[in-house]
Amino acid sequence: MDYTFTPVALVRSPFRDKFGVPRQPSLAPSARQTVELLPPFDQPDAVRGLDAFSHLWLQFVFHQTAERGWQPLVRPPRLGGNRKVGVFASRATHRPNPLGLSLVRLHAVDTENGVRLHVSGADLVDGTPVLDIKPYIPFVEAVSDARAGFVDGPPPRLAVRWQPKALQQLALAGHAKDLEQLAEEVLAQDPRPAYQQDPDRVYGVRLYDCDVRFRVADGCAEVLEIVAL
């Protein structure tokens, strides 16, 4: 028996597509996002009392990859992209059901003219459909001594350097301050596929309305230029 669900909200996010989105929430804490409730769920009553909680769960759809199907085995980037684990032992986006789960920090509940939740730390692409919003319950869910195999700590970080041209372009971009901080957090995570290690290759990550072009060599991400989209 199948089950059909209707989005209750859409995410507004500086992440324009999947490339560059941190592999876990909280790794890019500057990523401010807005969860906009959709009719008929956009009632202040539906979120009454939510501001008593500092963190929320979002259950959402991997809408950009939902059509691609699934494989029983995946190659997690944390294992260098060359060891396979089961899809249910990973948080990969290509799953039998393209359901995501992210813990985000709640900053404000705005109930003027609809309902908007201002959150941060989310690893969500702009336009992500949200199926449910739930409060985080630390006495149940904060299991600090849980054992987590190959993901029991944050991944190593790259240093980030800006070329002078990129810094000039940054100063002219919209959201300049937010973009600078977010770009540093995103590039520090090394968004490249695990199997690509070419130091000359230029990548682009789309944040806000910009394409941030960079390359990676010797443990350092170098921002080359910022191009308006």
Added chain:
Amino acid sequence: MDYTFTPVALVRSPFRDKFGVPRQPSLAPSARQTVELLPPFDQPDAVRGLDAFSHLWLQFVFHQTAERGWQPLVRPPRLGGNRKVGVFASRATHRPNPLGLSLVRLHAVDTENGVRLHVSGADLVDGTPVLDIKPYIPFVEAVSDARAGFVDGPPPRLAVRWQPKALQQLALAGHAKDLEQLAEEVLAQDPRPAYQQDPDRVYGVRLYDCDVRFRVADGCAEVLEIVAL
């Protein structure tokens, strides 16, 4: 746009219906449950590496109450049943999308003849359809200083006493040892609706193949009898 999902597993559980299920997972740690993967997902490859994790997330369907619809406001038992909060500020089962989320402890991964995950602490009714299984990632999800309004600690517990007749019936029941421990954990949580405080009223909670009949007075749950179903 709606999204349709197919269950990847079904839960086998001593909880036969919603009444008596703990209001959060982990409150009845003796509740041993089995997550049985369904074809075509029941492949050992799909869970390879999962045994490196001590805890799992289950995203599931509240199938027993899925048809009942939702209201923007609910009355959480933790607030005595007389204060209302928004449905998205609660973990109530009647939600716009009847999606559940439970953290469970993983004890064993059995890949002989299909795939079965042996878990405990789940607050899941027998037959619950599971839409996704994900590893728990403590470095992201164990936020010990999160603020959680009215649910920032476990609820008070009732004492549990057994009448002699109930103890005799327990000794004859299947799963006698498990049933005793589970019944004590479940009744200590006070499964009665918050608005019912009649000390003479007899309730029944269905665990394994038994109906455990009890009443509550003066902070104590008293087991009156155990009836085979």
